[in-house]
Amino acid sequence: MAGVVVLTTILNQSPFGVLGGIGAMSAVLMLVFRDSILGLVSGIQLSANNMVRIGDWIEMPKYDADGDVIDITLQSIKVQNWDKTITTIPIYAVVSDSFRNWRGMSESGGRRIKRAVSIDMRSVKFVTPAMLERFQRYSRIREYLRTRQAEIEVYNQEHNIDLEDSVSGRRMTNLGVFRAYITAFLESHPLIRKDMTFLVRQLAPGPTGIPIEIFVFSADQRWPNYEGIQADIFDHLLAVIPEFDLRVYQEPSGYDLSAIAEALGSR
Numbered sequence: 001m002a003g004v005v006v007l008t009t010i011l012n013q014s015p016f017g018v019l020g021g022i023g024a025m026s027a028v029l030m031l032v033f034r035d036s037i038l039g040l041v042s043g044i045q046l047s048a049n050n051m052v053r054i055g056d057w058i059e060m061p062k063y064d065a066d067g068d069v070i071d072i073t074l075q076s077i078k079v080q081n082w083d084k085t086i087t088t089i090p091i092y093a094v095v096s097d098s099f100r101n102w103r104g105m106s107e108s109g110g111r112r113i114k115r116a117v118s119i120d121m122r123s124v125k126f127v128t129p130a131m132l133e134r135f136q137r138y139s140r141i142r143e144y145l146r147t148r149q150a151e152i153e154v155y156n157q158e159h160n161i162d163l164e165d166s167v168s169g170r171r172m173t174n175l176g177v178f179r180a181y182i183t184a185f186l187e188s189h190p191l192i193r194k195d196m197t198f199l200v201r202q203l204a205p206g207p208t209g210i211p212i213e214i215f216v217f218s219a220d221q222r223w224p225n226y227e228g229i230q231a232d233i234f235d236h237l238l239a240v241i242p243e244f245d246l247r248v249y250q251e252p253s254g255y256d257l258s259a260i261a262e263a264l265g266s267r
Helices: 002-010 015-032 034-049 091-096 103-108 129-135 139-158 174-187 223-244 254-266
Strands: 057-060 065-072 076-081 086-090 111-119 199-202 210-218
Touching (some): 002 015, 034 091, 065 086, 076 091, 086 091, 111 223, 129 139, 139 174, 174 199, 174 210, 174 223, 210 223
Antiparallel strands (some): 065 076, 076 086, 111 210
């Protein structure tokens, strides 16, 4: 602007016309090269903040992108989705919109397993002596049962609680024993990381029963192996749930309804 003022003063011309022309030219250039300018600025931000690299697995639902980054240019990012399709995302959209980068998971050495199984609330009950004797056959929770039972007996004796009083005293439940079994089972699993978040918790009861959620990390991050580890864990848990006198909650299917109809018809 100082140069324009000096030049127009020498030529005895008004600087406003020249400045207006430069402003109009700048507006045209900004309009024509908008994507390139935004891409350049966004590329600098991506590089400075190390947000995306070639080979990263990113997820951006707005653009139906879920896969590996295969190319980064001045104006766009190419993502090869898991179905082998290619999604092109404007590079400035990666800066302005939200997306998920799974690089942190890859570098952490673990992959999260977060899944729950719902238990029918009507199957939850106190552990009887016969149930306790049966549960003690399971080696994974034998020590837990001894420690827990001794703790409960000490508490009840200190408070002079009759063993027949199941309301005032402390007693184990089959659901609590099952949670202890899940914890012991996962602790002995060779493909579960013990140095990362390890949690077996009971979620809030709802219309679909009591969810027992597993929140752990697998040591193998490869997708097929990860899915296999997750499936094997829940295959085992679903198979042993009846051993604890519990039932899995499942909404009635057509087979259940037809069986009920046949039973009513036979009467």
